């Protein structure tokens with residue numbers, strides 16, 4: 001099942017304009033919601049751009065990649081600008097509520113998480129750290145989309161500052177890291193459709209650690 005889906009998927013270059021049903025998109029997005037993250041902080045939002053008008057306005061920032069207007073849902077994985085004590089406190093409050101425990105019982109954990117995010121001393125360091133969490137969610141979205149037989153093209157080929165401006169992300173305290181375009185492949189126009197998947201030999205990607213006896 002999973003391996004069939006992953007062999008079926010590829011990063012479609014052309015899409016056929018058919019809209020992915022909302023119920024399917026929501027199921028795919030559930031995986032981003034449930035994705036694991038460092039300390040469980042989930043320091044990102046997935047901004048869904050689903051109107052043709054707004055996608056058209058995003059296209060120049062996406063270096064005019066055709067999928068932006070030929071697909072139906074543009075998912076922008078955007079990191080939080082603010083990652084600090086306030087967000088850590090919010091997470092502790094939520095955890096205490098959800099698990100029915102005293103807030104004070106989470107003090108040790110709060111200190112650990114606050115210490116870790118406190119060491120991210122620049123806005124760029126926070127963005128990079130948060131982007132790593134967002135990429136993990138993106139991986140789950142790509143897998144879920146394949147299981148749903150929806151094409152999903154991951155994209156780094158865009159101008160983040162320009163995209164952020166079109167979507168007014170700074171006003172929401174967000175900064176784009178990576179995007180995924182959802183839609184359906186156009187097998188007539190996509191030069192990549194039907195081409196064999198290219199991957200390194202498995203043993204180059206999946207390696208075993210070797211236990212070397214050391215002489216004392």
Ligand SMILES: Cc1cc2nc3c(=O)[nH]c(=O)nc-3n(C[C@H](O)[C@H](O)[C@H](O)COP(=O)(O)O)c2cc1C
Nearest residue numbers: 009010011012013065153154155156157158178197
């Ligand atoms: C982080 C990332 C960024 C990518 N950026 C783009 C992009 O901007 N445009 C595009 O058409 N494909 C993009 N790709 C697709 C890759 O080229 C593709 O995943 C890779 O060649 C492997 O092929 P496959 O996914 O089709 O199996 C990106 C993939 C990843 C993971």
